[in-house]
Amino acid sequence: RHKRTVADGLQDRRWIADLRGALTPTALVEYVHLWTRLRHLHLSASPDRLVWRWTANGKYSARSCYRALFAGSTSAPYWRLTWKCW
Numbered sequence: 001r002h003k004r005t006v007a008d009g010l011q012d013r014r015w016i017a018d019l020r021g022a023l024t025p026t027a028l029v030e031y032v033h034l035w036t037r038l039r040h041l042h043l044s045a046s047p048d049r050l051v052w053r054w055t056a057n058g059k060y061s062a063r064s065c066y067r068a069l070f071a072g073s074t075s076a077p078y079w080r081l082t083w084k085c086w
Contacts, residue, residue, distance in 0.1 A: 007043050 009015035015038075023031060051058040054068040 010038065010041060010043060013038075 004014065004018065009018070016035075019031070052060040052064065054064040054071075055061065
């Protein structure tokens with residue numbers, strides 16, 4: 001088996017040569033989707049940079065993760081009925 005890096009596979013579309021055997025109809029559809037997504041993709045030599053988009057400074061925190069968990073959710077005041085002391 002060939003072992004390629006992503007960069008090697010994308011160069012001159014070499015990843016296509018690694019496909020073996022007959023493709024099922026589902027695999028053929030996935031192949032076409034993958035082909036269309038990768039055809040204009042170019043990798044750069046610059047190192048990756050990870051940015052946490054849920055904070056202004058781009059750094060991860062447990063607090064920002066907890067807030068992101070509830071992003072877009074709504075709150076209802078019905079919890080008061082459950083926790084109200086009778």
